[in-house]
Amino acid sequence: MRGILAQARRAGVSRVVQLSGMSAGSGDMSNAITAYMAGSERAATESGLAWTILRPAAFMSNTFQWLPQLRAGDVVRAPFAEVQAAMTDPADIAAVAALALTEPGHEDRIYELSGPQALTPADRVTILGQALGRDLRFQAQDDDEARAEMSATTPARYVDAFFNFYADGALDESRVLPTVRTLTGRPPRAFAQWAREHAAVFR
16 A cells, blocks of 8 residues: 555655545554554555545445345345444445545545445345335344354454454444535435446346
């Protein structure tokens, strides 16, 4: 990261937007994801470039991880069933990033971003089913099953980090924030809109 930023500065780049996450401000360096994000933020703030850091709630596009299940049937099994997140449309993140890169007044700022409503996984399944015209059903994974499944593809320290966030409650992404509206002049995009726009992918 620092090498890329140094090359950018030598090439004449004057501004950088660092995409981070809400946990980065917690200071909990025992969490591998938080430590990675905090380190990336530090690289940006120490780069000598004008910087803006974006800390969005979970991406709506994370829903694509359900694609294999939805191609096989109408049931979605997912962990952390009780956790609410005001998920962010990547299009909103991109809109804020574009402002920070092209307009003055965003230098040395940290912006937390969210969507317009806090949703559980079951809420998202219902909304996605409406967009697809399918009677989708949600089933909660227990923690042991979820940990085993995640561990098959993800290093243990990151699996531990996700469980720290969502099973232990160390990360709250349920807050609905005014940032997107304040900066862009329009409300953040809802999950229902995202689902409709990407329905063809799920079909």
